[in-house]
Amino acid sequence: MDVEKSDRAARTRAVQALAGLPCEPGIPKPDPILVADNVVRRFGGLTAVDVKHVEVQRGSITALIGPNGAGKTTFFNLLTGFDAPDEGSWTFNGRSLSGVSAHKVARAGMVRTFQLTKALSKLRVIDNMRLGATGQRGETFWRALLPGTWKQQEAEITARAEDLLTRFKLIAKRDDFAGSLSGGQRKLLEMARALMVQPEMVMLDEPMAGVNPALTQSLLGHVKQLREDGMTVLFVEHDMDMVHDISDWIIVMGQGGVIAEGTPDKVMADPRVIDAYLGAHHDGAVKTVGGEEVDAGDLEESGGVTLIGAVDELSLDDPSGSATSPVSGGDDFKRGPA
Numbered sequence: 001m002d003v004e005k006s007d008r009a010a011r012t013r014a015v016q017a018l019a020g021l022p023c024e025p026g027i028p029k030p031d032p033i034l035v036a037d038n039v040v041r042r043f044g045g046l047t048a049v050d051v052k053h054v055e056v057q058r059g060s061i062t063a064l065i066g067p068n069g070a071g072k073t074t075f076f077n078l079l080t081g082f083d084a085p086d087e088g089s090w091t092f093n094g095r096s097l098s099g100v101s102a103h104k105v106a107r108a109g110m111v112r113t114f115q116l117t118k119a120l121s122k123l124r125v126i127d128n129m130r131l132g133a134t135g136q137r138g139e140t141f142w143r144a145l146l147p148g149t150w151k152q153q154e155a156e157i158t159a160r161a162e163d164l165l166t167r168f169k170l171i172a173k174r175d176d177f178a179g180s181l182s183g184g185q186r187k188l189l190e191m192a193r194a195l196m197v198q199p200e201m202v203m204l205d206e207p208m209a210g211v212n213p214a215l216t217q218s219l220l221g222h223v224k225q226l227r228e229d230g231m232t233v234l235f236v237e238h239d240m241d242m243v244h245d246i247s248d249w250i251i252v253m254g255q256g257g258v259i260a261e262g263t264p265d266k267v268m269a270d271p272r273v274i275d276a277y278l279g280a281h282h283d284g285a286v287k288t289v290g291g292e293e294v295d296a297g298d299l300e301e302s303g304g305v306t307l308i309g310a311v312d313e314l315s316l317d318d319p320s321g322s323a324t325s326p327v328s329g330g331d332d333f334k335r336g337p338a
């Protein structure tokens with residue numbers, strides 16, 4: 001089967017599994033790999049995350065979207081052990097991972113990448129990859145006492161790293177310092193490094209941010225390849241073209257909670273989503289589409305799908321009630337290359 005066909009088959013499987021599900025926040029999935037309940041994270045008086053219930057379907061590409069400050073990254077940090085919740089629990093493959101440290105979460109098969117890449121710039125690309133295998137069997141104390149076994153494991157890790165570098169077209173950079181890579185290449189390196197632990201689920205935080213158009217298609221292809229290889233992908237992204245293009249399902253966060261879920265077409269036309277992004281019910285919301293200023297209500301009435309992608313700029317009334325002020329929503333409607 002050629003690549004395009006096997007990608008289509010993987011997508012069809014995921015789409016069929018989710019077909020017909022009501023598009024409601026917290027809707028149970030037929031075969032969830034991740035299930036979270038009542039997850040709350042507060043920062044002082046601010047409740048950054050308050051997710052009642054959410055499930056991620058195994059084998060799907062699920063996007064987690066929402067306006068700036070909705071709680072997406074904080075939720076990612078909690079699920080992957082980089083932060084601790086005030087309340088709540090979650091399971092991965094039926095096993096509780098609440099309160100489990102990040103490296104144990106990775107060993108359990110759930111890895112993540114970061115919005116700002118964490119490649120160690122003063123290490124060579126290959127060493128960054130090797131570090132990605134942290135927590136492998138060879139690192140346990142008893143095995144470290146057996147040099148033969150350790151060496152064999154080292155060789156296996158290096159071979160796997162080189163395979164991944166080849167797949168991600170970074171093999172020519174094998175011995176370069178990670179700091180010399182472009183932003184997009186760093187994103188690729190981070191994704192490749194995440195795969196060193198042979199995960200079942202990959203969580204990508206804004207994979208497209210800072211990636212130049214030349215690498216966009218390549219990154220998209222790699223994300224699709226993860227699904228094709230049987231992995232589950234949950235990704236945070238503001239680039240609505242990418243979200244619409246590759247997602248089987250979209251979960252929308254707003255003010256810390258899940259406000260909508262569904263297939264891309266349904267979610268992008270959902271008034272709750274348009275509302276959260278565009279503040280359609282805020283008096284005086286002003287935005288521009290194709291350079292033209294339009295009224296928020298018109299957008300809502302027109303359905304959302306093309307409009308969300310077409311919004312250039314968004315301003316909302318200052319919550320204090322003073323003059324109209326720009327909000328960071330501009331980012332939320334970032335378009336990919338035409």
Ligand SMILES: Nc1ncnc2c1ncn2[C@@H]1O[C@H](COP(=O)(O)OP(=O)(O)OP(=O)(O)O)[C@@H](O)[C@H]1O
Pocket residue numbers: 043046048066067068069070071072073074075
């Ligand atoms: N360490 C922290 N201390 C205090 N407040 C925080 C902290 N981390 C996040 N917040 C706040 O929690 C809220 C949710 O932030 P978070 O970064 O999770 O949102 P997000 O949806 O990922 O936004 P973006 O799309 O801009 O990355 C925001 O109001 C943010 O200012």
